[in-house]
Amino acid sequence: MKAFFKEPLVHFLAIGAALFLFFHFSSGSAGPGGQRIVITAGQIEHLAAGYTRAWQRPPTEAELKGLVDDWVREEVAVRQAMATGLDRDDTVIRRRLRQKLEFLVEDSVEAAPPTDAELQAWLVQHAEHFRTEPRVAFCQVFVSRERRGAAAEADAAALLAQLSQAGGVGGCEAFGDPTMLPREIALSTPRDIERLFGPGFAQQLERFAPGTWAGPLKSSYGLHLVRVHERVDSVLPELAGVRPLVEREFLAERRSRQLAAMYEGLLAKFTVVVEPAGPRARAGGT
Numbered sequence: 001m002k003a004f005f006k007e008p009l010v011h012f013l014a015i016g017a018a019l020f021l022f023f024h025f026s027s028g029s030a031g032p033g034g035q036r037i038v039i040t041a042g043q044i045e046h047l048a049a050g051y052t053r054a055w056q057r058p059p060t061e062a063e064l065k066g067l068v069d070d071w072v073r074e075e076v077a078v079r080q081a082m083a084t085g086l087d088r089d090d091t092v093i094r095r096r097l098r099q100k101l102e103f104l105v106e107d108s109v110e111a112a113p114p115t116d117a118e119l120q121a122w123l124v125q126h127a128e129h130f131r132t133e134p135r136v137a138f139c140q141v142f143v144s145r146e147r148r149g150a151a152a153e154a155d156a157a158a159l160l161a162q163l164s165q166a167g168g169v170g171g172c173e174a175f176g177d178p179t180m181l182p183r184e185i186a187l188s189t190p191r192d193i194e195r196l197f198g199p200g201f202a203q204q205l206e207r208f209a210p211g212t213w214a215g216p217l218k219s220s221y222g223l224h225l226v227r228v229h230e231r232v233d234s235v236l237p238e239l240a241g242v243r244p245l246v247e248r249e250f251l252a253e254r255r256s257r258q259l260a261a262m263y264e265g266l267l268a269k270f271t272v273v274v275e276p277a278g279p280r281a282r283a284g285g286t
Contacts, residue, residue, distance in 0.1 A: 037075055039068060047071060105258045114250050120239050122250045127236050130246070133189040135232040136205055140183060141176035143216060143223040148177075156216040156223045163213040163225060179221065187232060197221070 047067040051059045059067060087093050114122075123130060141163065143156040159175055173183060181196065190202035198220030208214040208228050216223035239246065 037072060039071060039075075043071070044068060101262075102259060105262055106255055114247060114254075116239065119243065119246050119250055122253075123236070123239055123242070123246050126249070129249075130242055131234045131236050133191070134234045135187040135189055136185075136193070136202075137187045137229040137231075138185050138205065139227045139229065140181065140185065141225040142179040142181060142221070143225070144177040144179070145222045152223055153216070156225060160213055160215055160225050163227070176225070177222075181221065187230065197224070 044064070048059055048064060051063065051067060081087060141159060143152055143159065145152045148155050163175060185193065185196070188196075193202040193205070194200070201217060201219050201224075204217045205226065205228065208226065210228040210230060213225055213227045215225040217226055218224075
């Protein structure tokens with residue numbers, strides 16, 4: 001039973017019912033176009049509180065009467081405008097009414113904050129959006145196709161044999177051709193690596209285990225011999241580290257579901273007929 005009362009849709013329906021009862025009993029049974037206007041003590045307090053916030057002091061008796069009189073004039077104007085149909089076919093009013101209705105749903109979503117269990121389940125379900133990117137650190141020796149021409153592949157193979165024989169990375173600066181590219185690449189994401197070496201380079205790196213020289217790899221510039229130093233795998237962070245972001249995305253998704261459910265329920269009460277578009281509409285209004 002407790003779970004039932006925690007459902008956002010129950011909150012939305014309760015808020016809607018409360019608003020209906022409020023307007024029904026505060027405005028009388030005659031509806032928006034009726035002759036009876038009731039301003040409640042709560043509304044008067046709301047007007048006084050608004051004045052106090054704006055002017056940093058409570059209103060005098062005369063000022064409060066002026067606020068009440070202005071509220072009554074506004075209510076009379078709204079009822080008369082609606083009675084004469086001024087609210088119809090007005091884009092601004094239509095959009096504002098839609099916003100207010102949707103705000104009710106959003107308020108019901110915010111009224112039931114998600115539990116840690118719900119957020120953890122949502123995080124796992126949407127892991128691809130929160131996983132850290134894998135990173136790799138490596139050293140590279142450049143072999144220029146421009147400089148070596150047809151011998152570039154053979155020269156790269158000979159250099160690879162020399163580097164493998166040397167074992168470590170010490171002295172690798174003496175090998176290869178000059179380049180503006182850095183020799184040592186600190187832990188970097190595939191995106192950062194491809195920004196340096198061009199498309200596909202990071203994917204080629206994935207084939208090589210740390211600790212040995214390998215290659216040649218092809219880049220936008222030429223050939224490269226590489227030695228991977230370290231790999232850091234992609235991981236899903238703990239909820240505590242990303243909780244604000246997860247909660248925001250969770251609530252946005254729940255809000256979207258609630259709005260879709262609301263519109264589905266409302267549309268069930270209507271028959272929607274879409275007439276064929278006229279020639280001007282089909283021609284783009286020309």
